[in-house]
Amino acid sequence: MAERFVEVRQGEWYWGAKCPTCGEMSAHTHDPTRGEGGHGIDATHVEMACPNGHRFSQRTESLLNFEWGAQ
Numbered sequence: 001m002a003e004r005f006v007e008v009r010q011g012e013w014y015w016g017a018k019c020p021t022c023g024e025m026s027a028h029t030h031d032p033t034r035g036e037g038g039h040g041i042d043a044t045h046v047e048m049a050c051p052n053g054h055r056f057s058q059r060t061e062s063l064l065n066f067e068w069g070a071q
Helices: none
Strands: 013-018 026-028 044-048 055-057 065-066
Touching: 013 055, 026 044
Parallel strands: none
Antiparallel strands: 013 026, 013 065, 044 055
16 A cells, blocks of 8 residues: 655645545645546555544545545
């Protein structure tokens, strides 16, 4: 599994998922296409941590692209 954590900025686009523990959105990687392209991640699973510190694994095929702060 690829482990990667990013610092997020308000208004930027990211690939990520909802935390299964608290429901907060968690970013895995920046989305330079702003929702218009694929993520290009080679791993089948990625590790993430939500803003509340919960760590979890997510299948890359289930990642969502979203604008941070708009959710």
